[in-house]
Amino acid sequence: MADPKNAPLPPAAQRGLKLFVGRASCIDCHSGPLLSDGGFHNIGVPQQGVSVPTEGDCPKGNARCDCVSDGTTTCMPWGASFGLGSLRDRKAFRRDGPYSDNPEPAKTTYAAFYNPSPEMLTRDRGAWRTPSLRDVAVTAPYMHDGVYKTLEDVVWHYNRGGAASGSGEFSDAPARAVQLKPLGLRDEEMADLVEFLKTLTGAPLPEAQITKPPVADAGTTPDAGTTSDAGPTDAGSQ
Numbered sequence: 054m055a056d057p058k059n060a061p062l063p064p065a066a067q068r069g070l071k072l073f074v075g076r077a078s079c080i081d082c083h084s085g086p087l088l089s090d091g092g093f094h095n096i097g098v099p100q101q102g103v104s105v106p107t108e109g110d111c112p113k114g115n116a117r118c119d120c121v122s123d124g125t126t127t128c129m130p131w132g133a134s135f136g137l138g139s140l141r142d143r144k145a146f147r148r149d150g151p152y153s154d155n156p157e158p159a160k161t162t163y164a165a166f167y168n169p170s171p172e173m174l175t176r177d178r179g180a181w182r183t184p185s186l187r188d189v190a191v192t193a194p195y196m197h198d199g200v201y202k203t204l205e206d207v208v209w210h211y212n213r214g215g216a217a218s219g220s221g222e223f224s225d226a227p228a229r230a231v232q233l234k235p236l237g238l239r240d241e242e243m244a245d246l247v248e249f250l251k252t253l254t255g256a257p258l259p260e261a262q263i264t265k266p267p268v269a270d271a272g273t274t275p276d277a278g279t280t281s282d283a284g285p286t287d288a289g290s291q
Contacts, residue, residue: 062252069249072242077211079246081232088186088253093133094230095179097215102198132197133177137169180230190251204247212236212243 062070073079082090144150147167149160165173181197195201201210214235238246 063248065245065248066252067249068242069245069247072238072246073249077236077238077246078232079211082183083186089183091183093177093180093182094232095132095228096181096211096233097229098179098181098196098198098210099200100198102196102200103194104197104199131178132181134174134180137166137174137177140166141169186250186253188254190254204250205243208238208243208246212238 061067073083082092082094084090140147144167145152147153148155148158148163149167169177189195190204193202193204195204195207201207211233212235215229215233
């Protein structure tokens with residue numbers, strides 16, 4: 054019997070693969086072993102998904118968490134811009150911080166990230182790191198805020214060249230990534246692309262890795278060896 058792992062892709066998935074590396078240009082950002090370029094891109098996702106914090110999620114009295122401000126907010130997720138701002142303000146967690154055991158090289162190598170300019174923060178608003186596509190068919194909802202429920206929704210987003218940049222609430226929202234443009238795919242082509250994405254699902258984890266370990270009997274210590282009236286035994290002693 055042929056090994057199912059080496060079986061050819063179904064015809065629809067094969068057509069989707071050709072689109073992935075060809076006209077749809079997915080591979081421009083989703084490349085390499087993890088199917089990610091590791092970079093940050095603004096792909097115009099509307100910040101309206103289930104993971105976007107609401108005003109009620111902000112701790113009362115915290116002036117830095119204001120979900121109804123003019124855009125200088127730390128409550129609305131803004132990707133790389135928010136991360137850079139946090140990195141700037143939380144020195145204890147940096148390589149040049151007080152807990153680092155080798156701060157000197159980091160002061161030069163990471164200086165631009167530790168002290169980002171206002172222009173850098175504005176440029177990176179709405180830019181999120183490209184996620185891996187491994188197991189993408191079983192990791193819904195999609196995008197940083199969970200705005201899309203299905204892979205069909207995601208492919209539709211890319212096919213139309215992305216939605217309005219950022220959340221649509223702030224006039225200073227940055228431009229979308231240059232890679233983003235209408236693809237002009239037909240309905241059947243979008244379906245083929247989804248079928249290829251489904252093939253990126255790996256084998257299920259072994260049962261032992263997803264099963265809760267048994268509870269030890271009261272009074273016993275796992276891996277402590279056997280005991281007797283004379284105390285613990287040692288297989289190496291005589």
